[in-house]
Amino acid sequence: MIGALTNEQIEHVLRSGLIGRIGCSNGANVYVVPVTYVFHDKYIYIHSREGLKVQIMRTHPQVCFEVDSIEGMTNWRCVIAHGTFQELKNEPDRTEALNILKNRLVPYLLSETMRPQGFDHAPKSIEKERQPIVYRIQVTEMTGRFEKNVYSEKLL
Numbered sequence: 001m002i003g004a005l006t007n008e009q010i011e012h013v014l015r016s017g018l019i020g021r022i023g024c025s026n027g028a029n030v031y032v033v034p035v036t037y038v039f040h041d042k043y044i045y046i047h048s049r050e051g052l053k054v055q056i057m058r059t060h061p062q063v064c065f066e067v068d069s070i071e072g073m074t075n076w077r078c079v080i081a082h083g084t085f086q087e088l089k090n091e092p093d094r095t096e097a098l099n100i101l102k103n104r105l106v107p108y109l110l111s112e113t114m115r116p117q118g119f120d121h122a123p124k125s126i127e128k129e130r131q132p133i134v135y136r137i138q139v140t141e142m143t144g145r146f147e148k149n150v151y152s153e154k155l156l
Contacts, residue, residue, distance in 0.1 A: 005077060005144030013069055013079045013144060014039035018108060020067035022046070022137075024056045024085070031056055037065075038104040044081065044137040045097050054133050057085035065137055074149035083137040094134045 005013065017039070023032040033053055038045045044065055048054060057063060061084050068078040088094045 001150050002145065002147045005079065005146055007142070009077070009146075010079050010142050010144040011039070013077050014044070014067060014081070014142075016069065017067040018105065020044070020065055022053065023064040023066070024053060024062075025060055026056045027060065036105060037067075038101050040100050040104075042139050044083070044139060045100050045134075046136070047098065047101060047132040047134045050133055054087075054135075057135070058087065061085040063137055065139075072149070074147055077144065077146045079142060079144040081137065081139045082141040083139040086136050086138055088134045088136060097134045097136060098132075 018036055019034055020037050021032050022035050023030060025031065031053060035046050035048065063083060063085050065081040065083065066078065067081075068076060070076040088097050
Protein backbone atom coordinates (compact mmCIF):
# COMPACT_ATOMS: atom_id res chain seq x y z
CA MET A 1 0.00 0.00 0.00
CA ILE A 2 1.33 3.45 -0.94
CA GLY A 3 0.03 6.57 0.75
CA ALA A 4 0.62 10.00 2.20
CA LEU A 5 2.04 10.58 5.67
CA THR A 6 0.11 12.71 8.16
CA ASN A 7 1.72 15.87 9.55
CA GLU A 8 2.44 14.01 12.79
CA GLN A 9 4.12 11.15 10.88
CA ILE A 10 6.12 13.64 8.78
CA GLU A 11 7.46 15.33 11.92
CA HIS A 12 8.25 11.92 13.45
CA VAL A 13 10.35 10.95 10.40
CA LEU A 14 12.19 14.29 10.57
CA ARG A 15 12.80 14.03 14.34
CA SER A 16 13.97 10.41 14.07
CA GLY A 17 16.52 10.93 11.33
CA LEU A 18 20.15 11.98 11.58
CA ILE A 19 21.18 12.12 7.92
CA GLY A 20 19.23 13.83 5.16
CA ARG A 21 19.95 15.36 1.79
CA ILE A 22 19.85 19.06 1.06
CA GLY A 23 19.24 20.28 -2.46
CA CYS A 24 20.08 23.76 -3.66
CA SER A 25 20.41 25.39 -7.06
CA ASN A 26 22.52 28.17 -8.50
CA GLY A 27 19.99 28.65 -11.29
CA ALA A 28 21.86 26.48 -13.77
CA ASN A 29 22.64 23.33 -11.79
CA VAL A 30 21.10 21.48 -8.86
CA TYR A 31 23.45 20.37 -6.08
CA VAL A 32 22.35 17.65 -3.63
CA VAL A 33 24.51 16.46 -0.74
CA PRO A 34 24.00 14.39 2.41
CA VAL A 35 24.15 16.26 5.71
CA THR A 36 23.82 15.48 9.39
CA TYR A 37 20.90 17.45 10.82
CA VAL A 38 18.50 17.97 13.70
CA PHE A 39 14.82 18.87 13.31
CA HIS A 40 13.73 21.13 16.17
CA ASP A 41 10.78 23.52 16.49
CA LYS A 42 9.97 23.58 12.75
CA TYR A 43 13.60 24.25 11.78
CA ILE A 44 16.23 21.93 10.35
CA TYR A 45 19.62 22.71 11.95
CA ILE A 46 22.87 21.90 10.15
CA HIS A 47 26.53 22.83 10.42
CA SER A 48 29.26 22.42 7.83
CA ARG A 49 32.45 23.88 6.52
CA GLU A 50 32.62 26.62 3.92
CA GLY A 51 32.08 25.17 0.46
CA LEU A 52 29.97 25.07 -2.67
CA LYS A 53 26.73 24.18 -0.87
CA VAL A 54 26.97 27.17 1.48
CA GLN A 55 28.05 29.49 -1.34
CA ILE A 56 25.01 28.50 -3.40
CA MET A 57 22.56 28.83 -0.51
CA ARG A 58 23.82 32.30 0.38
CA THR A 59 22.86 33.58 -3.06
CA HIS A 60 19.87 31.27 -3.67
CA PRO A 61 18.34 30.58 -0.22
CA GLN A 62 15.36 28.48 -1.37
CA VAL A 63 16.24 24.84 -0.66
CA CYS A 64 14.76 21.37 -0.59
CA PHE A 65 15.50 18.81 2.13
CA GLU A 66 14.86 15.06 1.94
CA VAL A 67 15.01 12.40 4.63
CA ASP A 68 13.88 8.81 4.49
CA SER A 69 13.52 5.71 6.58
CA ILE A 70 13.95 2.59 4.46
CA GLU A 71 13.43 -0.91 5.81
CA GLY A 72 13.11 -2.48 2.37
CA MET A 73 12.01 -1.93 -1.23
CA THR A 74 8.34 -2.09 -0.20
CA ASN A 75 8.59 -0.67 3.30
CA TRP A 76 9.77 2.93 3.47
CA ARG A 77 8.87 6.49 4.46
CA CYS A 78 10.12 9.64 2.74
CA VAL A 79 9.73 13.31 3.67
CA ILE A 80 10.41 16.32 1.47
CA ALA A 81 10.66 19.75 3.12
CA HIS A 82 10.95 23.05 1.29
CA GLY A 83 12.30 26.09 3.04
CA THR A 84 14.68 28.99 3.31
CA PHE A 85 18.38 28.88 4.25
CA GLN A 86 19.22 31.10 7.23
CA GLU A 87 22.87 31.42 8.21
CA LEU A 88 23.25 31.94 11.95
CA LYS A 89 26.02 34.49 12.36
CA ASN A 90 25.37 36.15 15.72
CA GLU A 91 26.79 34.34 18.73
CA PRO A 92 23.58 33.68 20.72
CA ASP A 93 21.89 32.05 17.69
CA ARG A 94 25.03 30.06 16.78
CA THR A 95 25.44 28.84 20.36
CA GLU A 96 21.80 27.80 20.63
CA ALA A 97 21.98 25.94 17.30
CA LEU A 98 25.25 24.20 18.21
CA ASN A 99 23.72 23.10 21.51
CA ILE A 100 20.69 21.68 19.69
CA LEU A 101 23.01 19.80 17.33
CA LYS A 102 25.30 18.63 20.13
CA ASN A 103 22.49 17.35 22.34
CA ARG A 104 21.05 15.22 19.54
CA LEU A 105 24.18 14.07 17.69
CA VAL A 106 26.99 13.61 20.22
CA PRO A 107 25.56 10.37 21.69
CA TYR A 108 25.90 8.84 18.21
CA LEU A 109 29.46 10.13 17.70
CA LEU A 110 31.14 8.93 20.86
CA SER A 111 33.38 5.89 20.82
CA GLU A 112 36.47 4.81 22.69
CA THR A 113 38.74 6.08 19.93
CA MET A 114 36.88 9.15 18.76
CA ARG A 115 35.93 12.44 20.33
CA PRO A 116 33.48 14.77 18.56
CA GLN A 117 34.96 17.95 17.17
CA GLY A 118 33.30 21.14 16.04
CA PHE A 119 30.60 21.25 18.69
CA ASP A 120 32.55 22.95 21.44
CA HIS A 121 32.65 26.70 21.53
CA ALA A 122 35.51 27.54 19.21
CA PRO A 123 38.07 29.87 20.74
CA LYS A 124 38.06 33.34 19.24
CA SER A 125 41.66 32.80 18.15
CA ILE A 126 40.71 30.05 15.68
CA GLU A 127 40.74 31.37 12.15
CA LYS A 128 37.28 32.25 10.90
CA GLU A 129 37.52 29.84 7.95
CA ARG A 130 38.01 26.89 10.33
CA GLN A 131 34.88 27.62 12.37
CA PRO A 132 31.81 25.72 11.19
CA ILE A 133 29.11 27.50 9.26
CA VAL A 134 25.95 27.10 11.33
CA TYR A 135 22.60 27.44 9.61
CA ARG A 136 19.02 26.35 9.67
CA ILE A 137 16.29 25.75 7.17
CA GLN A 138 13.07 27.55 8.00
CA VAL A 139 10.58 24.96 6.80
CA THR A 140 7.72 26.40 4.75
CA GLU A 141 6.21 23.20 3.36
CA MET A 142 6.48 19.48 4.16
CA THR A 143 5.10 16.43 2.39
CA GLY A 144 5.59 12.76 3.02
CA ARG A 145 4.87 9.44 1.36
CA PHE A 146 5.16 5.82 2.43
CA GLU A 147 4.94 2.31 1.15
CA LYS A 148 4.02 -0.55 3.43
CA ASN A 149 3.89 -4.12 2.17
CA VAL A 150 0.78 -5.37 3.94
CA TYR A 151 1.07 -8.85 2.40
CA SER A 152 4.49 -9.61 3.93
CA GLU A 153 3.20 -8.70 7.41
CA LYS A 154 0.39 -11.24 7.05
CA LEU A 155 2.95 -13.96 6.36
CA LEU A 156 4.80 -13.36 9.64
